[in-house]
Amino acid sequence: GTTVSVGLISGGSAVNVIPAHCTLHLDLRVSTLAEAERVDAAVRAWTPRDPRVTVQVRGGLNRPPFEQSEGTLALYAQARDIALELGFDLPSAVVGGGSDGNFTAPIIPTLDGLGAPGDGAHAAHEHVRLDRWPDHVRLLTRLLREV
Known part of the structure; x- marks a missing residue:
């Protein structure tokens, strides 16, 4: 019931140049609010392996999951x-x-x-x-x- 999809990637200036920055736009679909909180925390806690790379996470869930009452x-x-x-x-x-x-x-x-x-x-x-x-x-x- 959980999917995380990178729907848009942008960055760089040329194919043969390591980009100074890159932006990823994620789409998160979850079935419960608890799962949304778990995945959000995991995304925000992610750290790159290369110490020269930094990550900023902005935004969040744009609507609650549709939980069936x-x-x-x-x-x-x-x-x-x-x-x-x-x-x-x-x-x-x-x-x-x-x-x-x-x-x-x-x-x-x-x-x-x-x-x-x-x-x-x-x-x-x-x-x-x-x-x-x-x-x-x-x-x-x-x-x-x-x-």
Whole structure:
């Protein structure tokens, strides 16, 4: 449930010159706040092997992890039951991404990913399944009425 990815690297002035500085931008995805704190401490504690090299760590987690509360699990069960009544499956998934739901989940039962059905979020093959869209609209309508 934890990933650390270097998404952007910049620095140097030429290929055959040792750079005076380099910047790495990390993306951290975690499933719990305790794990975020553990990984953050590990990143901040890292020291290079070469004593001539220094490291500065700036920034931090830009949103809390989406931890599933009992309320969220109950709301998902309700949504899944409604979907089954409407004739389709609503599988549960933990994807490790970041959304506005990450901010609301610690304070109120929250479901995420109920928008346009499809696949490949943020990838070249990202697409929306228009044939499944009416089912999701009916699900959202029922959820709004019943909750």
